[in-house]
Amino acid sequence: MKFTKMQGTGNDFIVIDCMERENKDLKQLAPKLCNRHFGIGADGIIMILPSASEDIKMRIINSDGSEAEMCGNGIRCFAKYIYTRGIINKEKIRVETLAGTIVPEIIFKNGKPDMVKVDMGEPRLKRSDIPMEGPEGEVINEPLYLDGIEYRITCVSMGNPHCVIFIDDINAIPIKEIGPGIENHKLFPQKTNVEFIQVLNQGEIKMKVWERGAGETLACGTGACASGVASYLNKKTGRRIIVHLPGGDLLVEWMDDNHIYMTGPAEEVFTGEIIL
Ligand SMILES: N[C@H](CCC[C@H](N)C(=O)O)C(=O)O
Numbered sequence: 001m002k003f004t005k006m007q008g009t010g011n012d013f014i015v016i017d018c019m020e021r022e023n024k025d026l027k028q029l030a031p032k033l034c035n036r037h038f039g040i041g042a043d044g045i046i047m048i049l050p051s052a053s054e055d056i057k058m059r060i061i062n063s064d065g066s067e068a069e070m071c072g073n074g075i076r077c078f079a080k081y082i083y084t085r086g087i088i089n090k091e092k093i094r095v096e097t098l099a100g101t102i103v104p105e106i107i108f109k110n111g112k113p114d115m116v117k118v119d120m121g122e123p124r125l126k127r128s129d130i131p132m133e134g135p136e137g138e139v140i141n142e143p144l145y146l147d148g149i150e151y152r153i154t155c156v157s158m159g160n161p162h163c164v165i166f167i168d169d170i171n172a173i174p175i176k177e178i179g180p181g182i183e184n185h186k187l188f189p190q191k192t193n194v195e196f197i198q199v200l201n202q203g204e205i206k207m208k209v210w211e212r213g214a215g216e217t218l219a220c221g222t223g224a225c226a227s228g229v230a231s232y233l234n235k236k237t238g239r240r241i242i243v244h245l246p247g248g249d250l251l252v253e254w255m256d257d258n259h260i261y262m263t264g265p266a267e268e269v270f271t272g273e274i275i276l
Pocket residue numbers: 011044060062067068069070071072073074160161193211212213214219220221222223
């Protein structure tokens with residue numbers, strides 16, 4: 001099976017062109033393909049598929065084989081791949097995803113495709129939309145208990161669930177210990193991504209992420225968007241912020257149309273072929 005390895009702010013993906021035919025069951029193959037010793041190595045798999053309703057369709061499979069509704073770093077890689085291979089000859093494409101229609105746009109620099117700016121749609125704040133157990137309403141700075149410790153959480157869906165926690169020192173958090181407990185907490189019937197945020201100023205935050213179905217990654221695009229929303233709702237930043245992630249920086253803007261726009265890089269690393 002042919003593939004292209006891509007990364008966006010260090011969140012890396014195996015991109016597979018399924019336009020002609022959908023490959024074998026990639027959800028079942030994902031753990032092996034994503035394994036960094038026995039396989040290609042990646043945080044997940046991005047599938048390119050035809051769409052009956054939009055220009056094209058993207059599916060995202062986490063490294064544990066679970067399928068997510070959306071992937072912010074992944075859709076930038078997806079858009080760059082589509083454009084550079086002339087699959088869709090448009091700089092702005094409408095992508096069908098399980099989170100709805102997402103619109104990435106190629107940004108040019110010196111006449112060459114560079115960054116990708118993505119209309120990520122509207123954040124969902126209602127508890128039932130996260131989804132999260134408990135009385136209806138928004139979840140802003142609420143307590144969550146894990147192993148007898150209280151965490152103050154703000155939850156936002158970007159089509160996929162995010163639990164955002166503000167901390168004073170991002171380097172002091174034992175993310176590998178806490179992440180799984182929150183990811184699998186009973187409050188989240190479909191589990192959740194977990195973002196830890198240190199606010200630097202009104203326009204910048206630092207973020208670390210424990211991803212649902214993938215563990216600690218170097219970046220999470222939907223998580224960066226959710227963190228921008230959570231930071232504004234908690235009156236810690238404005239609506240336009242730079243998110244500093246271990247793998248790089250993303251620009252997140254919450255515009256007057258209530259849509260979140262995320263801008264960041266997407267790079268091709270190598271192409272290959274794997275014997276299944
Ligand atoms: N692990 C996520 C999917 C990948 C999202 C992330 N890599 C991004 O860039 O948004 C989930 O299960 O919701």
